[in-house]
Amino acid sequence: MKSIVLLGSTGSIGTNTLRIVERFPRRFRVAGLAAGRNLSLLIRQAKTFRPRVVSVEREADAVKVRRALAGLKIEVLAGSQGAESVAARDDSDIVVSAITGVHGLRPTLAAVRAGKTVALANKESMVVAGPLLRKEAARSGAVFIPVDSEHSGVFQCLAKESRDAVRKVILTASGGPFWRTPLAELKNKTPEEALRHPRWKMGRKVTIDSATLMNKGLELIEARWLFGLDPDELDVLIHPQSVVHALVEMRDGSVLAQLSVTDMRIPILYALSYPERGEAVLPSLDLARVGPLEFHPAEEKRFPLLGLARRALAAGGSWPVALNAANEVAVRAFLEGRIRFGDIAGLVRRTLDGHSRTDCRAIGDILEADREARARAFEKLKLMQR
Ligand SMILES: NC(=O)c1ccc[n+]([C@@H]2O[C@H](COP(=O)([O-])OP(=O)(O)OC[C@H]3O[C@@H](n4cnc5c(N)ncnc54)[C@H](OP(=O)(O)O)[C@@H]3O)[C@@H](O)[C@H]2O)c1
Incomplete structure (x- = not known):
């Protein structure tokens, strides 16, 4: 029986992971859940899977969740520290890291420092802190199994x-x-x-x-x-x-x-089962029906952000941090109707144009580079909206 901590349990990867746990109750159990603001779903998940601990983004929400779970012996934590504490628990075999964006970094780092097997969906943490995560994993013995x-x-x-x-x-x-x-x-x-x-x-x-x-x-x-x-x-x-x-x-x-x-249930099942292979949860791939593969x-020219990402990949240091921060600001602004689809790449480019590379060896350097790039992206966003 593998004991799982699931960070980002209320999201797309999180709910797909729980579908697999539900399907194989003798192979997997849930030790802890961390979510953001979707309290009703988190409470339902906690009542179904009975983890020892759950965490939410805001302390005020933790009070509501504690009330809803009263009598179930489930500890309720809050904030990044809450998620970090869930991630580093002794009683888990595997931590699924599926919080979206750079918010996933600290809890992922906590799991790595605790020497966990980390099923990594939160790509942003590897983008902004790849060298640090590798160094910490080498020190603690943590292992990454990709979920992407x-x-x-x-x-x-x-x-x-x-x-x-x-x-x-x-x-x-x-x-x-x-x-x-x-x-x-x-x-x-x-x-x-x-x-x-x-x-x-x-x-x-x-x-x-x-x-x-x-x-x-x-x-x-x-x-x-x-x-x-x-x-x-x-x-x-x-x-x-x-x-x-x-x-x-x-x-x-x-x-x-x-x-x-x-x-996504296929790579999730792979990561949860590794180094074994789980039993298929979906019909087989029928290549004759799929038809030609192109x-x-x-x-x-069509996808300018791919070019900017390649530039950040080659430059290293704080460049990927700035790229990710600018992109998070731009995507949010687009979803809120503040900029057009075609402006997403422009906002990221303008943010990166003013970026000077720093080394990002420690978590403090990464968070500082992220903060600076976000501030610059918000400035550029204001100019674009005028
Ligand atoms: N979905 C996929 O098929 C897929 C495939 C490959 C890789 N990924 C990667 O996996 C990650 C998750 O993607 P997703 O599609 O599952 O995203 P999603 O559906 O938007 O879910 C995000 C999860 O993160 C939680 N969250 C957000 N901010 C948080 C915070 N500050 N503190 C604690 N929890 C927070 C959300 O909680 P609430 O909803 O409760 O607020 C939710 O549980 C991303 O990095 C993505 O790139 C996803």
């Missing part, structure tokens, strides 16, 4: 391969809802249109990142640190069918691929 489908695919392809046998890792991208949209129509796409992803059902932020391809840019940086790859060993292809999740080109010219149906280059 592309990285899960790479992880599976590399399982029996030595690092120096790898020539290139290619992450696939569906291309999102606008891959075929004429360029002139792109800038005025609405949040409703951008949230209509053709293949994946995900949280709002990652869905917008998929429409701009920033998601793939963040994933390139995530892959750099997860697998210890150089920037020129990483590439992206558009693959609209989203059946092949990753391709790994080997030194001898062989290309390994990982395929599955398009459903692969196309990802053009930076």
Whole structure:
């Protein structure tokens, strides 16, 4: 029986993880849950899965949750410290890190420092703190198992391969809802249109990142640190069918691929079960019915954020931190109707243009670079709204 801590339990990855736990009650149990502000769902989850501890974003909400869970012997914590404490608990075997955005960093770091096996969905923490997380994992013995489908695919392809046998890792991208949209129509796409992803059902932020391809840019940086790859060993292809999740080109010219149906429960089950294989929760992939599989280059003219992400990947240091912060501000502004779809990349670019690189070795450096970039992004946002 594996005991699981789930950070971000009320989100898309969180609820899919709990569907798997529910399906295999003899293999998995829930030790702790952390959520943000969706109290009604968190309370329902706590009553169903009976963890020892839960955490919410705000202290005022913790009071309400304590009242709702009175008599169930469930400790209720709050704030980042609450999530960090849930993440570092002694009684868990695996921590699923699925809080969205940079808010996931501190709890993920707490899990790593406690030497946990971390099933990593929160790519932003690896983007902003890859070197730090790797260093802390080497010290504590923590292990990362990727949950992102592309990285899960790479992880599976590399399982029996030595690092120096790898020539290139290619992450696939569906291309999102606008891959075929004429360029002139792109800038005025609405949040409703951008949230209509053709293949994946995900949280709002990652869905917008998929429409701009920033998601793939963040994933390139995530892959750099997860697998210890150089920037020129990483590439992206558009693959609209989203059946092949990753391709790994080997030194001898062989290309390994990982395929599955398009459903996050597959990489989540893999991460929870690793190093074993769980029992399938979905029908098999039927390639005869899927039809032709296409692969196309990802053009930076259409997806300028991918170009900016590559720039940040190459520059390193505080660049990925600034990229991520500016993108979080821009996506939020777009979802709130304050800027147009076509302005997301412009806002990120203007923020990065004023960025001077610093080293980000400690958590304090990372949070400072994040704060500075956010402040600059808000300034640029104000100018754009005039
Ligand atoms: N969804 C996917 O298929 C997918 C695939 C690959 C990777 N990912 C990555 O996985 C992560 C989660 O994605 P998602 O789609 O599951 O996002 P989501 O549906 O938006 O869920 C986000 C979760 O984070 C919680 N949260 C947000 N801010 C918080 C805070 N300050 N403190 C504590 N909890 C907080 C939310 O709580 P409340 O809802 O209670 O406020 C929710 O449980 C992201 O990094 C994403 O890039 C997702």
